[in-house]
Amino acid sequence: GAGVSQTPSNKVTEKGKYVELRCDPISGHTALYWYRQSLGQGPEFLIYFQGTGAADDSGLPNDRFFAVRPEGSVSTLKIQRTERGDSAVYLCASSLAGGTAYEQYFGPGTRLTVT
């Protein structure tokens, strides 16, 4: 079956611009996660959704970052007033339910470059 998909695969934007990154999880997965992977680092947690609600947004670095999942399926990560330090690969993962006992399936990521 189809895995987690993310669009776009690459995004180049200018400093100060607004960007949206999309994640389409595996059908039927109620839990969705966003992670950020900087060069030479492991993925770092940003936010976790259970259904439509953000159950844990403790990893969002500041209020420029926001994510939604209005219908409990597709999620959009939104970054306002982008900064060069936001450049990274943004990974999305989904799982059948919340909790680390459930395997998280990762998408290929969106590489964001802020110039």
Next chain:
Amino acid sequence: AQSVTQPDIHITVSEGASLELRCNYSYGATPYLFWYVQSPGQGLQLLLKYFSGDTLVQGIKGFEAEFKRSQSSFNLRKPSVHWSDAAEYFCAVGASNSNSGYALNFGKGTSLLVTP
């Protein structure tokens, strides 16, 4: 707080040789432990996981890992490496109860190079 340390940034092994990638964790209780592999341009793929029970766990692609509570370690091993194993390997720890959240905490990764 949970943390994961992968002491080796890069490892080079010859094809056919054995492999061990090190992972140490810090966590207040028994954690859930994972090894993921990331090939260039690919998403993270789960190799294996440990939740409880037998401390030697078998995974996909011929990998295994051993949980050693006394050493706070969860090292990944493979008896004979293939050229296709060249990739980035990440150890991760997750909370075993919902009060500590649901996110995975990843190490910085070990890059594996396989030589002919």
